[in-house]
Amino acid sequence: MAEKNELMQEYIWIGIIIAMLTTFLVILGYVSEAKGFDTPSSAVTCDVRQVRKGEILTPGVKEVAPGIYEVNLKARMWAWIPNSIEVVNPKKIIFKVTSEDVVHGFQIVGTPVNFMVFPGYIAEIQWEVPEDFEGTYLFVCNEYCGLGHDTMWGQLIIKRE
């Protein structure tokens, strides 16, 4: 009798586990779909030597349509180029980022913008900027990239007019 009871408890628990994990996955899929969430999965490769010579990905900020900004960034030990980005009334920022040397990580503190930057690959990610984002945001390198890693940072300035 006791054994049967224990077997029942095992089945109940297995049921709970399956239900729980399935629920998490469904929520994950829903949020991912509903928010149009994508990971930086762009499959664009580039030649590091050309990047070093400046032949690929000219760094800079461009407003390609009203409120739509394209930001080209280069990572180098130990600086972001450019290290100051200014945007006015942004709706969406498209980041295209690559590295001249080693692996870096681009993270704007206080925002969901956070992705890896590789030499030989161009990472691309889009950020729909919520309307209440205004002011100066620190961006850092969050992947160890050599001894000067902590000095690799910059600022994003969002202006609202």
Added chain:
Amino acid sequence: MAGQGYEHEVKFTKIAIIFSFISLGLGGLFGILQLLERTPGMPQLLDRQQYYTALTGHGVLLAIVWTAFFIMAIAVHVVSRELQVRLSRTLLNITLLMTIGGTLVAAVPILTGDAAVLYTFYAPLKAHVAFYLGAGVLILGTWVFAAAIFKAFIEWKRKYPDKALPIATMGVLTTLIIWLEATPPLVFMVLKDLVPMALVNKPVDVLETRTYFWYFGHPLVYFWIVPAVTLWYFAIPKLLGVEIFSRQMAKVAFLLFILASTPVGLHHQFLDPGVSDAAKLLHTILTFTVASPSLLTAFNILATLEKGGRKAGGKGALGWLSKLPWGNPVFAGLTLAFIMFGFGGISGVINASYTLNYIVHNTLWIVGHFHLTVGTAATLSFMAASYLMVPRLFGRQIYSERMALAQPYLWFIGMAIFSLAFHIVGLFGVPRRTYDVTYAGLAPPEWLPWLIMGAIGGVVFWFSGVIFLANMGLTLISGRRITEPQPCLFTLDFSRLPAATRLDSIKFWVGLAIVVILIAYFVPFLEIYGRGLSPAPPVTPEGLRLG
């Protein structure tokens, strides 16, 4: 006495356990130094070079060396005693030679500052070639070790073909199978890419090498956790004087660990360019699958604890809790480690959800997370197991029972403070692995109190580690000699061992695991190689470009 009939097994266990304690001490010292250094307002004793050297040493010594040597020590003890078999003396000697030799070879460039690449050694950041070769020899040595264990196991299996696998042995086999699933591609990559990179500045593809690293990096987590789980399954029922709640469920958990601990590495690469969303989603689903054996374990151990508490006279919904032997350091250590494993599992599932991961990726949240898993679930369990094993191995009583009892609680409290603070401040965006997070005064002011709280927690559990090692050292030097024979914990009466069932046929599950691994990694590797590699030349941590 303890070593009767198992002379070279005992010798191996003693050497491996002492080497693991030395690694724990040195790795812990590096840990506290770099923690204080990175926390504003704390004693800053290191320059940048020393900080990253300490951080590399901390990671390599604790994540790889301390765990691998302790696990090998306990594996030899468990398998030889539980199965009553002898292990090959030659293979064990070769293991010691290669693993200790490899570790020492890798340690030289770490200590001289020529391998400040951290324990993930992401190419094309370049370390001295001795770092890669030493690590490679260490891993090859563990394969020799696995051969010694499997050889003995096969001998036992021939003798008792119809007997069920004893639980602790199954845990050891699971650990080694996971290790053998995880390490060959890593060794292949290190030899193919990193050694030539270090020797002749061969350019390497970042995404390719990272994918190989994380192919290894996540099963590594289960290489730490499964031995801890095994200790809980084995020792907690013994300490409580009850049978484990469900032997079947424990075995199912081990089989699921074998099946799903490897094909999940991309969840460390959610934010990598060049890997498709589809591949990432596949690995997410598999990661949720490998959460299930942990949840099974959580239920099984909790139910066993309840059983023990009720047997001791505990009544009511929670009354059994107070009847548990909290005054026994072995029980306290294992159970507190188990509780922290629960919290580590919760933050782990969050990390595995790519819609949440981008908030916490590469922040101190992750550091808070793995200090609950490898840093507590595994480490504190190993410490508790030491209180059990060291007296039997060395024939000496624990020097101070009071120190032994205080130690796990102190670790638990310190880790709770540390881990909570790091999880929270990680949500605020503090990057991990960074010498100075003040950013010329631009860092948000709300970071500071949590960083300081983290450092305080770190000091507390570091101090607990010091107490542990001091107690172990004193035990070895001046613990009272045990004269009366100690019963071996692992000895089994084979005639009472139940008949083997389908849950004891590991082979089938290993085959299935290989199929799942091939499918899960076919997708990203097709993308990486199909697109064509994009190699980058090596650069030293000082910023010197080599090609």
